[in-house]
Amino acid sequence: xxTISNLKFHYPNADFALQIDKLKIESGEKVALVGPSGxxxxxxxxxxxxxxxxxxxxxxxxxxxxHRMSDADLREFRLNxxxxxxxxxxxxxYLNVQQNLLLxxxxxxxxxxxxxxxxxILPLAKKLGxxxxxxxxxxxxxxxxxxxxxxxxxxxxxxxxxxxxxxTSSLDEAHAELVIQLFDDYCETQNATLILLxxxxxxxxxxxxxxxVQQFRTAYAExxxx
Amino acid sequence: xxxxxxxxxxxxxxxxxxxxIMIASMVILFIFPLVVSLLLDxxxxxxxxxxxxxxxxxxxxxxxxxxxxxxxxxxKGNSPNIPxxxxxxxxxxxxxxxxxLHIKFTAKEAPLVGTxxxxxxxRNLKMExxxxxxxxxxxxxxxxxxxxxxxxxxxxxxTDQRNLYDLAGQVPVELxxxxxLSPAHSIDDQAVFMDIKTAWIxxxxxxxxxxxxxxxxxxxxxxxxxxxxxxxxxxxxxVKITPENMESFHFHGNQNDFPITSLILLPQSDMERVILKxxxxxxxxxxxxxxxxxxxEDLLGIVFRIKKLFDLHFIIVATSTASLMLLVVLLSLxxxxxxxxxxxxxxxxxxxxxxxxxxxxxxxxGVSIIFSxxxxxxxxxxxxxxxxxxx
Numbered sequence: 100x101x102t103i104s105n106l107k108f109h110y111p112n113a114d115f116a117l118q119i120d121k122l123k124i125e126s127g128e129k130v131a132l133v134g135p136s137g138x139x140x141x142x143x144x145x146x147x148x149x150x151x152x153x154x155x156x157x158x159x160x161x162x163x164x165x166h167r168m169s170d171a172d173l174r175e176f177r178l179n180x181x182x183x184x185x186x187x188x189x190x191x192x193y194l195n196v197q198q199n200l201l202l203x204x205x206x207x208x209x210x211x212x213x214x215x216x217x218x219x220i221l222p223l224a225k226k227l228g229x230x231x232x233x234x235x236x237x238x239x240x241x242x243x244x245x246x247x248x249x250x251x252x253x254x255x256x257x258x259x260x261x262x263x264x265x266x267t268s269s270l271d272e273a274h275a276e277l278v279i280q281l282f283d284d285y286c287e288t289q290n291a292t293l294i295l296l297x298x299x300x301x302x303x304x305x306x307x308x309x310x311x312v313q314q315f316r317t318a319y320a321e322x323x324x325x
Numbered sequence: 326x327x328x329x330x331x332x333x334x335x336x337x338x339x340x341x342x343x344x345x346i347m348i349a350s351m352v353i354l355f356i357f358p359l360v361v362s363l364l365l366d367x368x369x370x371x372x373x374x375x376x377x378x379x380x381x382x383x384x385x386x387x388x389x390x391x392x393x394x395x396x397x398x399x400x401k402g403n404s405p406n407i408p409x410x411x412x413x414x415x416x417x418x419x420x421x422x423x424x425x426l427h428i429k430f431t432a433k434e435a436p437l438v439g440t441x442x443x444x445x446x447x448r449n450l451k452m453e454x455x456x457x458x459x460x461x462x463x464x465x466x467x468x469x470x471x472x473x474x475x476x477x478x479x480x481x482x483x484t485d486q487r488n489l490y491d492l493a494g495q496v497p498v499e500l501x502x503x504x505x506l507s508p509a510h511s512i513d514d515q516a517v518f519m520d521i522k523t524a525w526i527x528x529x530x531x532x533x534x535x536x537x538x539x540x541x542x543x544x545x546x547x548x549x550x551x552x553x554x555x556x557x558x559x560x561x562x563x564v565k566i567t568p569e570n571m572e573s574f575h576f577h578g579n580q581n582d583f584p585i586t587s588l589i590l591l592p593q594s595d596m597e598r599v600i601l602k603x604x605x606x607x608x609x610x611x612x613x614x615x616x617x618x619x620x621x622e623d624l625l626g627i628v629f630r631i632k633k634l635f636d637l638h639f640i641i642v643a644t645s646t647a648s649l650m651l652l653v654v655l656l657s658l659x660x661x662x663x664x665x666x667x668x669x670x671x672x673x674x675x676x677x678x679x680x681x682x683x684x685x686x687x688x689x690x691g692v693s694i695i696f697s698x699x700x701x702x703x704x705x706x707x708x709x710x711x712x713x714x715x716x
Contacts, residue, residue, distance in 0.1 A: 150669070191668075193335050193336045193340065194332075206328055
């Protein structure tokens with residue numbers, strides 16, 4: 100379960116701020132974060148991922164509370180328990196697809212994690228139709244292919260929480276269907292929590308709940324509470 | 326660390342051109358001081374080794390470095406002659422072995438060294454083929470001369486004329502190669518050795534011609550005073566010493582007064598060494614006795630003072646190159662801000678990202694150093710002539 104309580108966050112030198120008194124997302128729940136551009140969807144996703152840290156409040160995933168963790172522990176937690184799919188895919192240009200897929204496992208400094216990830220690459224790559232691109236560098240991939248690589252990378256470590264930013268924005272109809280099916284199957288078999296940001300209405304019907312992030316958005320004034 | 330090394334190496338391999346330029350810049354920076362340092366070390370060792378093998382050197386008073394370089398390294402230099410008679414004088418005391426050296430002429434630019442057979446034993450020079458010179462006009466050549474000039478046993482060598490416009494001066498003499506020395510890995514490889522009397526013939530102190538009393542020589546008699554016959558300019562002087570005309574070669578004057586460049590002295594005891602130095606190193610004297618090791622160390626002191634200038638130059642160039650590289654790295658870091666963000670999002674701590682970029686630089690530095698060392702060692706190894714010429 101993901102619990103956010105009394106969270107206050109603002110970017111330095113900007114009037115953007117988020118304030119969440121209480122938000123709970125149950126284990127295995129599939130949630131969409133929606134809202135207009137600039138409403139703070141990506142910010143909230145990054146807060147849940149521990150990439151950004153709130154100025155106040157607490158984010159708890161299972162028994163783990165972020166604000167009590169060191170930078171190194173947070174990193175370990177993110178690598179082991181969270182699957183992140185970014186809107187910009189975040190692929191390393193000098194690594195080929197296979198190396199990009201294995202990078203999180205490599206960063207875990209665990210040979211076992213790397214072996215397991217290696218074992219899972221091919222079935223997933225086949226499922227999303229990029230098995231012939233494993234030796235290619237990101238530069239030679241289409242946007243859709245890059246997105247599929249990012250999705251596979253997030254699923255390789257079999258995380259219990261998937262945080263996904265616009266997973267179907269660059270995909271054609273057929274591949275979008277495939278990805279939706281993949282997320283459905285994954286969450287069902289792994290009892291994983293799915294939090295995704297999307298403008299794609301096709302996705303919403305597969306989800307349990309839709310949260311409008313706009314409700315958390317406030318203006319920040321220095322010296323005042325957001 | 327494994328993942329950092331992996332990422333750093335992948336980055337270097339992917340950006341081949343950029344990495345190559347960085348490596349090339351650093352190799353260019355490192356290789357020059359490295360080669361200079363290696364060459365000077367080798368030069369230092371070779372010079373000291375040869376000097377260490379030579380206990381004492383007796384020559385004319387003057388510049389000790391000229392005497393040392395001419396006698397030990399067969400360099401051209403202004404070192405006045407000493408009389409050959411000193412050899413007999415020292416040998417007659419039976420406490421020191423004296424080896425005369427006559428170094429003045431060249432053949433095809435290889436130095437001609439007139440000496441005695443003791444020199445070959447003293448320098449431990451072995452024959453690769455043929456014999457040591459036994460007769461006038463015979464020479465043995467160093468291994469390098471044989472290779473460079475493609476000279477074999479039985480070939481002939483013509484001495485170089487020292488001054489083309491000196492028509493009345495020394496005439497070229499044809500020398501017969503009777504032996505080739507094994508590689509000595511010293512300047513001996515680049516020299517031509519002969520008996521000291523052959524050197525005097527080249528100098529014009531001895532010569533061979535038709536007998537003025539024979540039917541062939543009679544037409545060239547200009548005048549006669551008692552038993553002494555004086556020839557005119559038409560008399561044929563031999564430029565080649567053959568078994569047939571060898572008997573006719575003779576020297577005019579007292580051989581004890583004939584010139585030599587120096588004497589290598591091998592005293593039998595420390596006491597004798599001190600006596601020789603005391604006897605010949607007198608104020609206002611004609612001669613000097615050098616300890617070649619001390620003189621070489623003095624000389625190398627000058628060389629290494631010059632090396633300090635190279636070192637200073639290297640430090641200045643290295644500082645300026647390092648500043649430029651720092652600029653390049655800082656610009657590169659700005660360009661790679663997105664990559665840093667990605668790595669952070671994927672789970673890299675800031676320190677991991679810092680170590681990743683540092684490792685890339687260290688890898689490039691390491692590869693550059695390895696290349697520089699390999700290239701410098703290859704340069705030194707594959708240019709033995711350079712060192713040979715140095716000493």
